[in-house]
Amino acid sequence: MSIDKNVGxxxxxxxxxxxxxxxxxxxKVGAIKQTISKIERGVFSPSFSxxxxxxxxxxxxxxxxxxxxxxRLQWVAESPDQLxxxxxxxxxxxxxxxxxxxxxxxxKEDGEEKQExxxxxxxxxxxxxxxxxxxxxxEYLYKKRLNDYLTKTSKELRNNKVMNLRxxxxxxxxxxxx
Numbered sequence: 001m002s003i004d005k006n007v008g009x010x011x012x013x014x015x016x017x018x019x020x021x022x023x024x025x026x027x028k029v030g031a032i033k034q035t036i037s038k039i040e041r042g043v044f045s046p047s048f049s050x051x052x053x054x055x056x057x058x059x060x061x062x063x064x065x066x067x068x069x070x071x072r073l074q075w076v077a078e079s080p081d082q083l084x085x086x087x088x089x090x091x092x093x094x095x096x097x098x099x100x101x102x103x104x105x106x107x108k109e110d111g112e113e114k115q116e117x118x119x120x121x122x123x124x125x126x127x128x129x130x131x132x133x134x135x136x137x138x139e140y141l142y143k144k145r146l147n148d149y150l151t152k153t154s155k156e157l158r159n160n161k162v163m164n165l166r167x168x169x170x171x172x173x174x175x176x177x178x
């Protein structure tokens with residue numbers, strides 16, 4: 001199999017494993033869907049810079065993209081670092097997200113709300129790329145809002161009851177004192 005076909009086949013496999021569409025990957029790397037399609041079919045060879053962007057978005061290496069199926073299986077079997085849920089993968093994930101959080105915190109401290117919001121959206125986009133993911137985020141935010149509201153309502157109600165008890169004690173004291 002040609003190198004272009006191998007690279008394309010592996011990009012498609014990894015993209016599907018990451019549950020990304022061609023269009024989503026294209027948007028993330030600054031390309032168009034047709035370019036990703038041509039690369040995956042092996043009819044177009046990506047530039048080195050585009051290949052690096054694709055590798056970064058798919059959390060893989062150019063070496064993995066070059067492997068044929070039998071080589072890839074042996075490579076994965078011999079190298080626990082190459083497993084999808086490896087310590088190295090966790091380290092990469094944390095580095096990416098912590099870098100984004102640091103940027104968001106800096107923008108917040110500097111009072112740059114628009115930049116902060118942009119980076120926070122990047123963090124969310126890193127984890128949520130399908131409608132189901134956005135539904136989960138929306139559901140979480142809704143439940144958090146309800147919980148916060150209920151907590152505040154409960155606190156306010158409790159405070160009112162304490163005040164009523166104190167008033168009743170005062171009234172009873174006044175009544176007994178007369």
